[in-house]
Amino acid sequence: KQEVTQIPAALSVPEGENLVLNCSFTDSAIYNLQWFRQDPGKGLTSLLLIQSSQREQTSGRLNASLDKSSGRSTLYIAASQPGDSATYLCAVRPVDNQGGKLIFGQGTELSVKP
Amino acid sequence: DAGITQSPRHKVTETGTPVTLRCHQTENHRYMYWYRQDPGHGLRLIHYSYGVKDTDKGEVSDGYSVSRSKTEDFLLTLESATSSQTSVYFCAAQGGHSYEQYFGPGTRLTVT
Numbered sequence: 001k002q003e004v005t006q007i008p009a010a011l012s013v014p015e016g017e018n019l020v021l022n023c024s025f026t027d028s029a030i031y032n033l034q035w036f037r038q039d040p041g042k043g044l045t046s047l048l049l050i051q052s053s054q055r056e057q058t059s060g061r062l063n064a065s066l067d068k069s070s071g072r073s074t075l076y077i078a079a080s081q082p083g084d085s086a087t088y089l090c091a092v093r094p095v096d097n098q099g100g101k102l103i104f105g106q107g108t109e110l111s112v113k114p
Numbered sequence: 115d116a117g118i119t120q121s122p123r124h125k126v127t128e129t130g131t132p133v134t135l136r137c138h139q140t141e142n143h144r145y146m147y148w149y150r151q152d153p154g155h156g157l158r159l160i161h162y163s164y165g166v167k168d169t170d171k172g173e174v175s176d177g178y179s180v181s182r183s184k185t186e187d188f189l190l191t192l193e194s195a196t197s198s199q200t201s202v203y204f205c206a207a208q209g210g211h212s213y214e215q216y217f218g219p220g221t222r223l224t225v226t
Contacts, residue, residue: 031213032212032213034214034215036217042219042220043204043217043218043219043220044204044206044217045217046214046215046216046217049212049213049214051212089156089157091157091215093213099145099147099162099164099170100145100162100208100213100215101147101159101162101172102157102159102215104156104157104158105156106154106156107156
């Protein structure tokens with residue numbers, strides 16, 4: 001059974017720092033991995049999607065990498081800002097499931113202090 | 115964001131009453147999903163749909179039913195609400211060839 005883990009559960013950094021969020025999964029048989037952002041009381045916003053054949057994706061200050069064989073993904077945030085404060089979730093789409101459901105990690109709650 | 119809206123956004127209901135949550139999308143996506151989000155459990159799939167009148171169960175489907183009579187609408191029904199169904203419910207749709215999922219704003223349901 002696929003399991004997704006995100007460590008740490010919470011992270012606090014000063015503004016301007018570069019940071020890395022981690023995501024690990026137990027089964028490397030995935031179609032893709034998706035990173036989301038969730039603000040308190042809000043829905044999920046898709047940040048980056050990495051297909052299983054890709055190694056990384058970039059969007060602005062965000063860079064996500066995927067090492068499928070080791071079951072790991074990282075989300076790199078450059079020059080963090082207070083507006084980056086949110087919960088970051090990663091999710092994988094397993095190969096062996098009908099309908100394309102996602103398996104989510106529990107998230108990392110990020111706080112960027114001014 | 116696939117133009118996904120959910121209604122109602124907040125609802126308080128009593129144990130034993132039926133409740134229907136609505137998800138509407140404007141991008142003609144084939145796949146739609148209902149998840150619930152709970153502290154300590156994260157997001158879990160309740161039901162999903164792969165086309166009009168085509169639905170299947172997720173990992174936490176007991177006590178829930180769904181219907182999809184039109185591409186744009188996906189309804190989630192709690193036949194007889196229980197306190198364990200107090201949660202935040204998210205609808206999602208899967209678009210394009212990349213299989214990226216887009217989420218709605220959520221419905222906060224409280225069962226008293």
